Amino acid sequence: xxxxxxxxxxxxxxxxxxxxxxGSRISYFSDHFARQLKAASMVQDYLGLNPKGSVRIEWGGAxxxxxxxxxxEAIASGRMDVCLAAGFETMSRVPTWKGNEFIALASDTNFDxxxxxxxxGYYALMVMRHIYEYLRLGKFANVTDEREAQRLAIAEGSRIxxxxxxxxxxxxxxxxxxxxxxxxxxxxxxxxxxxxxPLTREQICTMSDGAACVILCDEARAKEFTDKPVQxxxxxxxxxxxxxxxxxxxxxPLLPHEKAKEYENLPYPGVxxxxxxxxxxxxxxxxxxxxxxxxxxxxxxxxxxxxxxEIQTYEDLGLCRYGEGYEFxxxxxxxxxxxxxxxxxxxxxxxxxxxxxxxxxxxxxxGATGLMQAVFAFWQLQGTIPKHFGDxxxxxxxxxxxxxxxxxxxGSAVTVSILERGFR
Amino acid sequence: MSARPRSYTKFREVQSExxxxxxxxxxxxxxxxxxxxxxxxxxxxVHSYAEDSPFFLGLAEGRLRGSKCRKPKCGFVxxxxxxxxxVCGAPTEWVDLPTKGRVHSWxxxxxxxxxxxxxxxxxxxxxxxxxxGSLLLVRLRDCVESELYVGMPIEARFDPNxxxxxxxxxxxxxx
Numbered sequence: 001x002x003x004x005x006x007x008x009x010x011x012x013x014x015x016x017x018x019x020x021x022x023g024s025r026i027s028y029f030s031d032h033f034a035r036q037l038k039a040a041s042m043v044q045d046y047l048g049l050n051p052k053g054s055v056r057i058e059w060g061g062a063x064x065x066x067x068x069x070x071x072x073e074a075i076a077s078g079r080m081d082v083c084l085a086a087g088f089e090t091m092s093r094v095p096t097w098k099g100n101e102f103i104a105l106a107s108d109t110n111f112d113x114x115x116x117x118x119x120x121g122y123y124a125l126m127v128m129r130h131i132y133e134y135l136r137l138g139k140f141a142n143v144t145d146e147r148e149a150q151r152l153a154i155a156e157g158s159r160i161x162x163x164x165x166x167x168x169x170x171x172x173x174x175x176x177x178x179x180x181x182x183x184x185x186x187x188x189x190x191x192x193x194x195x196x197x198p199l200t201r202e203q204i205c206t207m208s209d210g211a212a213c214v215i216l217c218d219e220a221r222a223k224e225f226t227d228k229p230v231q232x233x234x235x236x237x238x239x240x241x242x243x244x245x246x247x248x249x250x251x252x253p254l255l256p257h258e259k260a261k262e263y264e265n266l267p268y269p270g271v272x273x274x275x276x277x278x279x280x281x282x283x284x285x286x287x288x289x290x291x292x293x294x295x296x297x298x299x300x301x302x303x304x305x306x307x308x309x310e311i312q313t314y315e316d317l318g319l320c321r322y323g324e325g326y327e328f329x330x331x332x333x334x335x336x337x338x339x340x341x342x343x344x345x346x347x348x349x350x351x352x353x354x355x356x357x358x359x360x361x362x363x364x365x366x367g368a369t370g371l372m373q374a375v376f377a378f379w380q381l382q383g384t385i386p387k388h389f390g391d392x393x394x395x396x397x398x399x400x401x402x403x404x405x406x407x408x409x410x411g412s413a414v415t416v417s418i419l420e421r422g423f424r
Numbered sequence: 425m426s427a428r429p430r431s432y433t434k435f436r437e438v439q440s441e442x443x444x445x446x447x448x449x450x451x452x453x454x455x456x457x458x459x460x461x462x463x464x465x466x467x468x469x470v471h472s473y474a475e476d477s478p479f480f481l482g483l484a485e486g487r488l489r490g491s492k493c494r495k496p497k498c499g500f501v502x503x504x505x506x507x508x509x510x511v512c513g514a515p516t517e518w519v520d521l522p523t524k525g526r527v528h529s530w531x532x533x534x535x536x537x538x539x540x541x542x543x544x545x546x547x548x549x550x551x552x553x554x555x556x557g558s559l560l561l562v563r564l565r566d567c568v569e570s571e572l573y574v575g576m577p578i579e580a581r582f583d584p585n586x587x588x589x590x591x592x593x594x595x596x597x598x599x
Contacts, residue, residue, distance in 0.1 A: 035465070092435055101537030110476050111504055114590050115563055116533060116540035121548050124531035125561075129550075132529070132574045150573050197532040197569055245504040245550060245559040248511075271529055271550060271559075 001211040002043050002088045009213050016215065016225045022080035023053035027067035027087035028367035029060065032102040034090060043086060053080075060106055061305065063087065064212070064370020065406020065415035069235045071216045072417070081221055085374075086213035089365035099207045106409045108243045120204055120306070122244060122410045124196035127308035130272040131157035131198075134323040158198045160326045161307035162189035165203050165360060166342065167335055168304060172357025174339075174393035177372075179208055179363035185342055189307075203307035203360070210365030212372040219422075227423060228382040233401075234288030234418035238279025242412050244271045253278050255318040256291040263322060274309070274411030277316035281416050284403070285318075288418040293318045294333075294351045298399035299380060301373040303407035303414075304358040310334075313405060317416070319351050338393065355380065355394050370406035370415065377402045381421045431457065473588075475507040478518055483593050484586035488523055490556060491516035503553055503560040521560075523580040524598060525551040528559050530576075532569040547572060551595060566596040 010016065024047070026040035036042070040056035059066040064087045071085035091099055104118040112122075135153035143149035166186060172178035184202060192201040222229035241247055249267035253275070254260060269275040281293070290296045300317065304310035311325040320328040328334065332345030334353035356362060356376040359369060379385050380399055386392035401420045408414070429447040432438045441448035442462050450458045473480050482489040493500045493509035493516050500511050501519065508515055530549040535541065547564035549572075564578060577598040586592045 035463070095439070095538070097535065097538040097541055100535075101539055104537045109471070110473055110480075111590050112561055113537075115548060115561060116536050116543060116546055117548065117561065118533070118537045118540075120535070121531055121533045124533075125529045125548060125550055128531060128574070129529040136574070146575065147573050194534045196534065241510070243504060243561070245561050246502075246506070246510060247558075249557070 001090075001209065002086050002213065003046055005211045005213045006047050006084070006086060009215055013215070013225045016082070018048060020221070021049065021052065021082050021084050021215070023074065024049055024084040024086060025057055025067050025070040025074065026054055027057040027063045027085070027371070028089055029058060029063045030089070030102060030366065032105070033093055033099070035093065043088070047084070047086070049084070057087075058367075059413050059415075060408025061303065061364075061366055062370060062406040062408040062413045062415050063367045064372065064374075065303075065404065065417065066237070066370065066413075067367075068214065068216075068370060068374045068404070068406075068417055069237065069415055071214070072232050072235055075216050075218055082215065082217040084213060084215055085371060086211070087367040087369075087371045088211035089367040090209045091207035091365060092209050096207060103409075111245070112243060118196075119409055120196040120199055123306045123308055124199045125244060126271050126312070126410065127157065127161070127199065127306070128154070129270060130308065130312055133266070133270075133272050135326065138323060139326075154198050157326065158190060158200075159186060160329050161199075161203050161311065162186040163329050163341075163343070164304070164307040164310050164334075165189045168307075168310075168354050168358040168360040169202070170339055170341055171336060171355055171394060172361030174391045175357050175362065175389055176391070177389075178357045178361050179210075180206060180361050181357065182361070199306060199308065205305045205359040205364040208363030208365045210363055210368040210372065212368040212375050214371055214374045214378060222422065228384070229422035230378050230381045231420045231422035232417060233420045234284040234286075234290070234416075236280035236283030236285070236287070236416040237414070238276035238283070239413050240269070240274070240276040240411055242409075244410055247271055247275070252322065253282060255282060255285065255293070257293075257318065258321070266322060268322075273312055273322065274316050274407070274414060276411045276414040277313055277405065277407065277416070280405070280414040281317045284416040284418050288401075288420075290401075290418065293403075294320065296401060297351070297403050298401055299352040299355055299377075299396055300403045300405065301354055301356060301377050302358070302403075302405040303369070303373075304354055304360050305364060305407065307360065309407065310353065310358070313407070314353070316414075317403070317405065319353070336394070352396060355396065370404065373404040373406065374417070374419070377404050377419045381419055429459065476505060479505050480588050480590075480592070482518075483582060483590075484588060486582040488521045488580055488593060489518050490521040490553075490560075492519045501556045503551065503556045503558045521556060522553045525553040525560075525578060525595070527564070527572065527574055527576040527578060528552040529574060530564065530572045532572070545569070549578070549595065551578065563591065563594040564596070565594050571597070
């Protein structure tokens with residue numbers, strides 16, 4: 001599987017012969033799924049890279065994003081001139097609910113897992129509070145009956161999350177690498193199986209098998225290998241407590257375009273937002289010189305393991321203000337122009353998010369996911385989506401700069417990397 | 425020797441065949457064939473609660489214990505105990521938590537990790553306690569999805585036959 005991705009990558013850069021690769025960073029998330037410890041050694045071997053340097057990368061759901069950054073660091077430090085970042089996951093080896101159990105072992109095994117905690121449950125707890133903070137206390141602030149107000153807020157939140165699911169599934173109809181492209185309607189999403197209230201089956205990504213890789217190198221070699229290089233101009237990483245119950249109620253770390261006054265009464269992050277995502281965004285934006293992310297990014301491939309976390313992440317990454325995520329969807333900002341979603345999207349194309357279809361529609365083979373985003377972003381910036389997808393629909397017009405965002409369970413670790421077109 | 429295992433192009437069918445005969449061949453879109461067998465995998469782990477142990481011993485006595493930062497200037501109180509303060513890094517001491525609190529957030533799980541599937545549907549809630557700076561994740565019993573809301577008053581119940589697990593405590597709606 002990894003070999004297939006590797007061969008495809010090399011095919012695109014004939015000047016780059018395997019002997020020019022100095023080493024690798026190889027990512028996979030779970031030894032439980034692989035049931036082969038040190039599987040990265042086998043990848044290194046099968047790719048014919050022995051005896052060059054390599055290390056396995058693991059950081060929960062952010063494993064793939066972290067792998068991209070590890071390869072970036074190998075180049076930036078001068079340790080390597082050319083570094084392969086490759087990742088995979090084989091999750092089909094166990095049934096879905098056993099897989100959920102394996103993944104849930106990434107949560108606290110003293111306090112959380114033994115309660116029947118699992119990730120959809122944790123994200124449901126998070127979005128329930130997000131809905132409370134921003135819809136109950138926002139749009140439905142004037143409803144006096146508390147229980148009725150909360151019911152209305154949950155219904156509204158569920159409807160808007162479904163718009164995100166429809167977006168990603170329909171974008172994926174044009175991506176041959178997507179494993180779950182579907183022409184869904186809001187109703188389909190809402191009436192799909194309830195997994196953990198209020199999250200339904202179609203608002204959640206799927207466990208899958210997959211592999212992806214990208215090759216990073218220094219500037220001189222990039223120009224030698226291709227006339228369409230893409231430059232990594234910013235990297236960021238953030239973390240937070242593994243247990244939701246430990247998340248603090250403090251202040252929002254601000255992005256350049258925000259003011260402390262806007263969030264005076266917002267206990268942050270609580271369980272409604274991902275402080276790690278905000279932290280990663282701040283670091284990556286600072287390095288790339290981005291001060292107005294929603295204007296300065298042509299697109300974002302973000303970690304939509306849940307439709308809820310896509311909305312929460314818009315806010316963390318400053319694509320809109322905290323509390324405006326639902327409105328951002330309703331206005332149509334994260335949608336693509338020229339795709340029929342079955343409902344009006346007035347501002348489609350303003351800030352395209354997950355043009356590829358994201359995790360929800362592409363699948364989430366954990367160790368490959370962040371690398372998959374890097375590949376899609378790379379092709380997007382090169383303008384080669386029509387060639388690789390055999391379909392021009394998802395190619396944005398003249399994208400200059402994109403962000404990829406990789407996220408580990410409940411936001412315990414997040415990476416953000418900024419990629420820019422490196423040619424005229 | 426038995427015959428060659430049956431070949432399938434859908435993974436779901438491979439799984440059914442494995443249940444039936446223990447072996448199958450999966451043929452992928454590129455025509456590559458993989459021989460697939462079943463490997464059972466079961467183990468009992470020895471699990472130590474380490475510095476969290478007094479919390480679980482407390483549950484067995486019907487006590488809900490949190491921790492409080494020993495540094496007087498800080499004094500942060502944790503609803504889920506920690507041996508060291510997250511704010512200032514000082515060691516903490518054990519304190520009894522209130523047994524009544526409110527729902528900070530909640531969900532009803534209709535599916536779960538495999539070991540918990542038979543218990544679905546069940547409710548999970550993050551509890552907030554008066555005067556306590558962080559939350560506690562618990563099971564919420566004796567109520568159904570349509571009755572739950574943020575802010576709901578709830579109180580602790582303890583298992584008279586403790587299993588030394590977080591499930592020795594659960595919460596119910598305050599009446």
